[in-house]
Amino acid sequence: MRAEQRSGSLMAAPYAAFLLVFAAYPIAFALVLVFLQWDLVTTPSFAGLDNVRLLANDGRFWRAVANTFVFLSIHLPLQIATALVLALALNRPLVLRSFWRASFFLPVVISGAVVAILWSNLYATDVGLINRLLVRIGLTPVPWLTDPSTAMPAIAAMVTWKNVGFYVIIYLAGLQYIPRSCQEAIEMEGATAWQRFRHLTLPMLLPQTILVVTLSTINGFQLFIEPYVMTGGGPLRRTYSIVLYLYTNAFSYQKMGYAATIGVALALIIGAVVFIQRRVIGKEETL
Amino acid sequence: MPSVHFDHVSKRFGATTVVEDFNLEVADGELLVLVGGSGSGKTTILRMLAGLEEVTEGMIRIDQRDVTALPPRERDVAMVFQDYGLYPHMTVRENLSLGLRLRKVARKEIDRRVAWAGDMLRLEPLLDRKPKQLSGGQQQRVAMGRAMVREPLVFLFDEPLSNLDAGLRAQMRIEIGGLQRRLKTTTVYVTHDQVEAMTLGDRIVVLADGRIQQVGKPIELYRAPVNRFVAGFIGTPPMNFVDGQLLREDGSTVFAAEGVRVQLPHEIADGTGSSEVVTLGIRPEDLTVDSGDSTDAPADSIPGRVVLVERLGGTSHVHFDAGPHRLLASVSNDRLPEVGDSITVRVRAERVHLFGGDGRKT
Amino acid sequence: MKTLGRIALYAGLTVAALTFIYPFLWMASATFKPPAEVGTLALIPDNITLDNYRTMWARAPFGRALLNSTMVAGTITLAVLVFGSMTAYAMARLRFRGRPALNAVTLAVLLVPGQLTLIPMYTLVVQLGWIDTYAALIVPYLFNATAILMMRQFFLQMPQSLIDSARMDGMGELRILFTIFWPLSKPVLSIVAIFTFMGSWNEVLWPLLVVREQQLMTLPQLLTVFALGGGAGSIGVSLASAMVLVVPVVIAYAFLQRNFIESMASSGVKG
Ligand SMILES: Nc1ncnc2c1ncn2[C@@H]1O[C@H](COP(=O)(O)OP(=O)(O)O)[C@@H](O)[C@H]1O
Ligand SMILES: [Mg+2]
Numbered sequence: 001m002r003a004e005q006r007s008g009s010l011m012a013a014p015y016a017a018f019l020l021v022f023a024a025y026p027i028a029f030a031l032v033l034v035f036l037q038w039d040l041v042t043t044p045s046f047a048g049l050d051n052v053r054l055l056a057n058d059g060r061f062w063r064a065v066a067n068t069f070v071f072l073s074i075h076l077p078l079q080i081a082t083a084l085v086l087a088l089a090l091n092r093p094l095v096l097r098s099f100w101r102a103s104f105f106l107p108v109v110i111s112g113a114v115v116a117i118l119w120s121n122l123y124a125t126d127v128g129l130i131n132r133l134l135v136r137i138g139l140t141p142v143p144w145l146t147d148p149s150t151a152m153p154a155i156a157a158m159v160t161w162k163n164v165g166f167y168v169i170i171y172l173a174g175l176q177y178i179p180r181s182c183q184e185a186i187e188m189e190g191a192t193a194w195q196r197f198r199h200l201t202l203p204m205l206l207p208q209t210i211l212v213v214t215l216s217t218i219n220g221f222q223l224f225i226e227p228y229v230m231t232g233g234g235p236l237r238r239t240y241s242i243v244l245y246l247y248t249n250a251f252s253y254q255k256m257g258y259a260a261t262i263g264v265a266l267a268l269i270i271g272a273v274v275f276i277q278r279r280v281i282g283k284e285e286t287l
Numbered sequence: 288m289p290s291v292h293f294d295h296v297s298k299r300f301g302a303t304t305v306v307e308d309f310n311l312e313v314a315d316g317e318l319l320v321l322v323g324g325s326g327s328g329k330t331t332i333l334r335m336l337a338g339l340e341e342v343t344e345g346m347i348r349i350d351q352r353d354v355t356a357l358p359p360r361e362r363d364v365a366m367v368f369q370d371y372g373l374y375p376h377m378t379v380r381e382n383l384s385l386g387l388r389l390r391k392v393a394r395k396e397i398d399r400r401v402a403w404a405g406d407m408l409r410l411e412p413l414l415d416r417k418p419k420q421l422s423g424g425q426q427q428r429v430a431m432g433r434a435m436v437r438e439p440l441v442f443l444f445d446e447p448l449s450n451l452d453a454g455l456r457a458q459m460r461i462e463i464g465g466l467q468r469r470l471k472t473t474t475v476y477v478t479h480d481q482v483e484a485m486t487l488g489d490r491i492v493v494l495a496d497g498r499i500q501q502v503g504k505p506i507e508l509y510r511a512p513v514n515r516f517v518a519g520f521i522g523t524p525p526m527n528f529v530d531g532q533l534l535r536e537d538g539s540t541v542f543a544a545e546g547v548r549v550q551l552p553h554e555i556a557d558g559t560g561s562s563e564v565v566t567l568g569i570r571p572e573d574l575t576v577d578s579g580d581s582t583d584a585p586a587d588s589i590p591g592r593v594v595l596v597e598r599l600g601g602t603s604h605v606h607f608d609a610g611p612h613r614l615l616a617s618v619s620n621d622r623l624p625e626v627g628d629s630i631t632v633r634v635r636a637e638r639v640h641l642f643g644g645d646g647r648k649t
Numbered sequence: 650m651k652t653l654g655r656i657a658l659y660a661g662l663t664v665a666a667l668t669f670i671y672p673f674l675w676m677a678s679a680t681f682k683p684p685a686e687v688g689t690l691a692l693i694p695d696n697i698t699l700d701n702y703r704t705m706w707a708r709a710p711f712g713r714a715l716l717n718s719t720m721v722a723g724t725i726t727l728a729v730l731v732f733g734s735m736t737a738y739a740m741a742r743l744r745f746r747g748r749p750a751l752n753a754v755t756l757a758v759l760l761v762p763g764q765l766t767l768i769p770m771y772t773l774v775v776q777l778g779w780i781d782t783y784a785a786l787i788v789p790y791l792f793n794a795t796a797i798l799m800m801r802q803f804f805l806q807m808p809q810s811l812i813d814s815a816r817m818d819g820m821g822e823l824r825i826l827f828t829i830f831w832p833l834s835k836p837v838l839s840i841v842a843i844f845t846f847m848g849s850w851n852e853v854l855w856p857l858l859v860v861r862e863q864q865l866m867t868l869p870q871l872l873t874v875f876a877l878g879g880g881a882g883s884i885g886v887s888l889a890s891a892m893v894l895v896v897p898v899v900i901a902y903a904f905l906q907r908n909f910i911e912s913m914a915s916s917g918v919k920g
Contacts, residue, residue, distance in 0.1 A: 002341065003358050007822040008745025015736040016751060018792045023758050026766035026773065033769060040775055089662060102906040103666040106673065109902050109909055111851035113869040114891040117876050118676050121884050127688035129675060136690075165669070169914040215917060222764060225853050229873055243764055243854070250768055251858060260768040267765040339813050360819035372810030376832040386818035433814075 033260030040254055051261040061262065064242045065269065067152060071241075072220045074156040079216050080209060082164045087171035088201075101172075105165035112162070116229035119158045120145065123230070145231050148238040155226050155239055163219065167212045174208035175201070210281055214274055221270050242266050290315040290473045291336065291441055296345035298331050298497075305331050306497040309345070313441075314489075316471040318464070322484040322520070323494030329477040331497075333443050336475060338362050350440050360390075365434035366443040370450060371426050373418040379429050380414040383436050397436075404432040407466065424455045431463070435470070442467070442474040448483065460486060481521050485509070493517050515646040518568050524604060526640070527574075527614045529567045533559055533641075542567050542641070546610015547589050552637050559641065559649050568640035574616035575633040576605055576624060588633045589614075593624045607632065673895070680889040687884050701885035702892075708880050710863055711893050714871040718894075721786045721867055722849035728791045729845045730838060736792065737800035738826045742812060758794045771858050785859040786867065790849060795916050796841045803837040804830060843905070843912035850898065868894045 034051055038044035055061055086104055094100065107115060122129045123144040131141035144154040178201065186200050202209075224243040227233050233240035242262065250259035291313035298306040306328045313319045321329045334340035336347060338359035346355050354362045365386075373382050380401060387397045405411045408428040418426055427447060434442055447463070448456045464487050467474050478484055484491050485505045493500040493508065493516070501508055501517045512518035518526050531544025533556070540556035542549045542565070549567065559565070577588070591607035591614065603623055605616045607630060616632060624630050641649045679687050680701050682694040705711060739745065740752060770789060779785035807830065815825045831838065856870040866874065872890050874880075881887035902909050 002356075004341075004743050004822075005745045008739045008743030008748065011735045011739035011743065011822065012745065012748070012751055014732060015792050015797070016747070019751075019754060019758065021773075022770065022789050022792075023754075023761075023766070026769035027761060029769040029772070030765050033772075038772075040772065086665060089658060089665075092658075094662075095659075098907070100662050100666055101910065102902075103669050105906070105910050106669050106899075106902070108913060109847060109898055110673070111853070111869045111872075111894055111898075113851075113853050113873045114895055117872065117887055117891050118672055121676075121679075121888065122672060127884075129672075129688075129690065132688065132690060161668070166914060169910055173914075218762065222762070225873070229877060246764065246767070247854070247858070250771060256768055256772055263764045263766075263768050267762045270762050334813075337813070337817060339816060359816045364817070366813070366817050368810035368813060370808055370810050372808065372814035374811070374814070374829060376829075389819040433818075 030260050030264055033257050034264055036257040038256040040256060044257070047257060051257050054258065055261050055265060060237065060240070061242070061245060061265075063237050064240045064245045067238060067240055068221055068223065068242060070152050071156050071159075071223060072217060074153050075160055075220055076213060076216060078157065078160045079164065079167060080212055082160060083167035083171055083212060084205075086164065087168045087175060088197075090168065090172055091175045101165075101168070104168050107162040108165045110162075112225045113229060115158070115162050116226045120230045123154055123158075146235055148236045151231055151235055151239045155223075155230065159220075159223070159226060163216065167216070170208050170211055171205060174205045178204045206281070210278065213277055213281065217273060217277060218270055221266060221273075242269075290350050291475065292346075292348040292351075293332075293336075294346040294348070296332075296335065296347060297343050298328070298335060298340065299343045304497060306335075309497075309499065311492060311499070311502070313473055313475060315473055318467050318474045318476060318487060318489045320484040320488030320491045321475060321477045321494060322481055322488075322491055323479065324520075325479060327494045328497035329479070329494060330445055332494075333366070333445050333475060333477050336441070337364055337366050337443055363439050364441040364443055365437040365439040366445065367427075367430045367434050367447045369446040371418070371430040373426060373429055373433075375418050378415050378417055379410060379421070379432075382418070382429060383410075383414075383432050386433065386437050400436040400438070401432075404435045407435070408432045423451050424459060427451060427459060431466070435466075440473065442472050442476075444474065444476040444478075446478055447476075448478070449480070456483075463487065482523060485521065491521075493520055511648075512568075512640065513648050515566060515568065515642040518640055518642070522570060524571050524615055524617060526568045526570050527612075528642075529569075529609075529612050529614070531565065531567060533563045533565055542639075544610070544612070546608075547612060549589075549634050549636055549639060551639070551641075554637070555639065555641060563649075564644055565649060566642040566646075568642060569614075569634060570638065571604070571615045571617035573635040573638040574614070574618075575635075576607075576616050576618050576622075577631045577633060588631045591630050591632050593626050593628045593630055596623060596626060598623070605630075673899075676888050676895075677892065680885055680892055682885060684883050684885060701883070701889035704883075704886045705875075705881070705889045705893075708886075709871055709875045709890070710866075711868070711871065711890060713864055714866050714868045715893055717783075717786075717865060718850060718868040721783065722846050724787050725790045725849045726842050726846045728787075729793045729796050730842060732792060733796045733841065734800050734826060734831070734834075734838070735823070737797045737804055738822070738830060740797070741801045741804035742807075743822065755794045755797060759798075767854075767858075774859050780859055781862040781865055783865070786856060786865075789855075793841075793845060796845060799841060799915070800834070800837055803834055807833065839908055840912040840915060843908055844916040847898070847909075847913060848916075850894075 035047060036044045037047040037050065090097065090101055125131060125141060125143045125146060128144070130144070134141055142150060145151050182200060183196070186196050191199065222243055223241040224247065227239040227241050227244050231239045233244055243266070246259050246262040246266070249255045249262065293309050293311040296306060296309040297304065309332060321332060323329050331340060335342050338354065338357055342355050346353055348354065349362060349364065374385070377385065383401045383404060384397050387400065405414060408431060410428060410432055413421060413425060413429070418429065421429065430447070444463070448459050451459060460483055476487060488505055490503060491505055491508055492502045495516050501513045508517060508521045512521060515528065519528065529544050529547050531542055531547065534541045534543050540551045540559065542551055544567070589609045591609040593605060593607045594613070595606040597604040598620070601620070602617050603620055605618055605624060607614055607616065609632070643649045674692055678692045678694060681697050681699070683696055683698050683700070686694055686696065740748060774780060774785045811829060812825055815829050820828070851869060853869045853873055856867045857873070860866055860870065863871065872894055875890055876887045881890065
């Protein structure tokens with residue numbers, strides 16, 4: 001209908017305009033900024049490949065990338081394992097099932113800023129709750145956030161704690177799709193609980209696992225508020241994250257071109273890592 | 288004076304033509320049935336008349352007014368949908384009155400019309416329920432009530448009964464027919480069910496592939512189908528078709544095919560050529576089954592072997608093979624043959640139809 | 650054996666649940682403790698005090714930040730519901746030129762990481778002169794591709810006859826959307842509302858970039874700045890300020906936890 005065509009265009013026009021201004025333009029301008037030097041005050045100047053060259057040789061940037069991989073190497077296995085265990089525990093007839101589920105999910109709804117502030121205190125060396133617990137059971141306190149070797153693992157553990165409820169829900173949804181007949185069939189074969197898990201549940205949950213890996217990888221590359229609040233990137237820059245570095249360049253150094261270059265590089269790295277991960281873990285499944 | 292007028296109307300979706308050069312007049316107060324198989328374009332035609340679908344070419348007039356470019360609300364038509372389209376979150380009363388409220392009809396008048404429709408369709412006890420709390424038949428009546436309260440120039444029905452079970456369908460069919468005769472509102476009724484078409488329609492339009500095959504009174508379509516498609520579509524059980532040839536023998540014309548020979552009366556044979564390749568159409572009720580061998584059978588009868596007998600109570604269907612042809616005779620119950628019996632089937636030759644190679648009546 | 654297994658299961662669940670809940674309980678209790686007591690594990694303070702809250706309230710404009718956050722998240726949520734559903738309705742149920750392209754672009758936008766566009770968005774806001782305005786906090790979030798796709802998916806499943814009936818009854822498209830589709834779309838609308846509101850409520854990075862004026866800061870931003878700038882001075886005060894952000898969310902979560910879980914899980918928002 002002509003009328004339909006008209007109302008359709010009218011109703012979609014604001015969104016189309018929005019996409020143009022707040023999606024198409026920023027994406028295009030990000031690529032332009034890569035070739036510019038701009039402090040937001042003076043006029044931008046063309047910088048050729050300076051930003052790219054600088055980035056390639058910027059030890060701080062690569063430190064941040066390396067930190068992210070350290071983070072992921074702890075966070076990913078921990079996230080998958082805890083989410084799986086909790087989901088399996090929830091996936092049976094339970095008293096107070098929705099209470100357990102809701103309690104696991106609680107940190108997900110809490111602001112990352114709050115969680116970071118809270119855990120700074122839990123991790124504090126002298127007065128922190130965790131060290132007090134350690135001391136009470138006779139261990140020595142650990143300088144969680146001030147020791148270069150424990151700071152990033154401590155943050156990784158905290159992020160795992162915050163997000164696990166989210167992934168539990170994803171795994172629970174997956175578990176509901178494993179047909180009862182499959183479970184009964186494998187039980188008839190006389191499989192032990194471990195064999196059932198290893199040969200039925202785990203493979204059937206592959207799509208969910210891929211999703212968990214993808215989402216928490218992307219999430220890991222976007223790490224910002226945690227180091228910003230808890231460590232400022234230290235000690236010895238061991239918790240410096242890519243986004244924190246991007247933010248610092250834009251906000252503290254007013255280097256828009258370089259910050260945008262970091263953003264583009266980050267997008268490319270995320271794309272590459274997610275692509276490789278998918279190649280390695282699963283051939284068939286997609287989001 | 289026709290109250291609906293289709294003038295060379297075509298409809299295309301992209302490159303596919305769905306309705307082609309459609310011309311039709313619907314008389315004032317008439318109940319016209321559009322019948323055709325699934326995908327033949329019935330719904331599209333109805334939606335174009337309703338203003339829900341754009342006309343690609345041509346003109347539609349309602350009550351002499353060109354409505355081709357008008358939106359539905361300015362056309363003064365009301366429609367009953369196959370799945371009713373009732374608003375699930377509104378009560379029956381709200382469903383009935385919404386169209387009037389949006390047209391700023393006076394409160395009292397709305398109440399009067401809702402009461403009137405509620406009375407005619409026995410909806411009063413249901414007025415404050417929501418559609419989910421109603422049976423299929425009740426929802427159907429609400430959908431009709433919603434169209435009625437609008438007091439439109441034209442009613443449109445799109446397969447309104449196809450979501451009901453068989454018993455209810457027959458009952459609602461009678462109810463719709465009765466209502467329409469009382470209200471005398473011009474009605475276009477779409478269905479794929481030829482029984483519905485035959486019993487309801489003042490006139491019937493048979494559609495195939497977006498083109499009109501034939502327009503006429505139900506009995507005209509039954510007695511004188513213009514082509515093989517209409518012949519096969521109208522009538523249950525459907526007409527038998529046998530492909531064969533016309534032969535001239537001793538001044539008379541004979542239809543001949545393997546296992547089937549029928550001597551044709553002059554009225555039917557006139558104007559046909561010799562050796563012409565034709566299709567013979569025989570309605571199942573024009574076949575009479577005589578049991579026993581065919582040795583002493585009359586000349587215009589077909590020998591056959593029974594393959595299936597469907598006993599329906601009043602009449603029964605006898606499926607039999609005549610040569611390579613599987614035919615069906617509709618017979619009364621007195622002397623039913625058994626499966627495997629050899630039978631002789633007599634043809635009421637004055638009732639057969641001949642169709643040429645192009646499917647048209649010869 | 651069976652019973653033993655069940656005992657172990659419930660013991661494990663209890664430990665797990667405590668792991669997630671206890672830190673928040675400890676946080677809540679710490680805000681009522683005098684500085685000397687904060688480090689203790691006990692949940693019930695020996696001496697209950699409101700000093701932390703008084704200090705927090707006096708040192709930074711948390712009341713104003715609460716107002717800002719509510720205003721910003723509320724406006725964004727309303728816009729995403731109203732404008733988003735209009736867009737989704739058009740994309741699902743109206744045939745118009747450019748619709749397939751719009752669908753494709755919407756899907757593509759979801760694949761672009763926010764960090765890619767962060768700086769250009771920031772420079773855009775600077776050039777528009779929106780630094781230290783509500784516009785900077787609100788306008789870039791007026792539409793949400795995830796929300797539009799979810800609503801579109803839902804609208805696609807509505808029967809066509811509902812739209813047809815409404816048009817025959819004389820309704821225009823906006824009226825169909827808001828009087829017919831909205832009442833029938835409560836599930837998807839509430840999902841969208843929750844994840845949009847939560848996403849905005851918890852967002853820190855963007856406000857940190859575009860707002861410097863304390864009076865305009867949202868809660869998580871002010872909280873972060875307050876804690877990092879040493880304004881808090883003590884653990885109790887900084888946790889008390891965090892409570893302003895947490896308490897409304899926890900109350901809402903307590904009543905609507907099913908909806909929260911469904912909403913945030915289906916959208917991928919993780920606070
Ligand atoms: N919106 C559309 N886009 C493309 N083709 C359509 C559309 N609507 C209907 N058609 C096609 O038009 C033909 C006629 O459809 P329709 O009028 O619904 O038939 P009927 O109601 O007789 O079953 C069908 O082949 C159908 O696939
Ligand atoms: Mg149809």
